[in-house]
Amino acid sequence: MGMTPAISPDTREEVRISEQAATPWQTVVWNDPVNLMSYVVHVFRTYFGYSKQESTRLMLAVHHDGHAVVAQGAREQMELHAQAMHDYGLWATVRRAE
Template sequence: MISTLEELDLDTTTRVAAEVPWQTVVWDDPVNLMTYVSYVFRSYFGFARDEAERLMLCVHNDGRAIVATGNREAMERHVQAMHGYGLQATVSRAEP
């Protein structure tokens, strides 16, 4: 039998795990032009030109960029959209 304190600990652990956000990560690839990646970020996410360019340069120079953070379902939708644009993207847990 679980004590009341153990139940509270389990509830807190479950709630904290559920609140940890997820991220959409776009990866560099040898196919897409930098201008196209910037265009996708502007048109899909609604980023201003400067922010889209900054994120595109992160993809190009660092090999990846985190373009969105939120709940898992929303991040999975973003990944599917990026795949629709021909970009490589994945969902990952945000680091605390």
Template sequence: MTIPTAVPALDEATDLSAAPLEPWQVVVWNDPVNLMSYVVRVFRTYFGYSLDHATALMLAVHHDGHAIVATGPRETMEVHAQAMHDFGLWATVRKATP
């Protein structure tokens, strides 16, 4: 086994900038278990949403079957989805569509 003795010099510029972060979404799905008032309370306490915004999201979940409740970096959205699970809500993470 040979061990390299020298590191070759780089004569070209290297672009070390990070790739742009692509947004991800937390989607909360309708379920037959949780009360609408409870879903509003979860959105208000966890996300800090106003009563009007939390109610609008809850109504979207109820009438449309789902609602996007948060958008951001994947790791953060995974934490939010896990928090929704901890509150007993059905939630998934998906890549945001343009």
């Protein structure tokens, strides 16, 4: 009969933090009444390097659905993307991936 080693509270906390860090985050761009659709396509092409087709698809999702996930990854990187979108005049937020 094998014994299961006890896991210290510190180890459990480290595992929890590690699992949180591994959870993907998303940068979400939201629709607004200010920016032209062509400008949003331009921003996605310029900043993310997306193709014209992908940029247009994302812009249309923003326009018709009210928002679109434009990037997914580590929280820190998604926060940088959201700040960049703000710098371009777009409304963006960061959330945990669904």
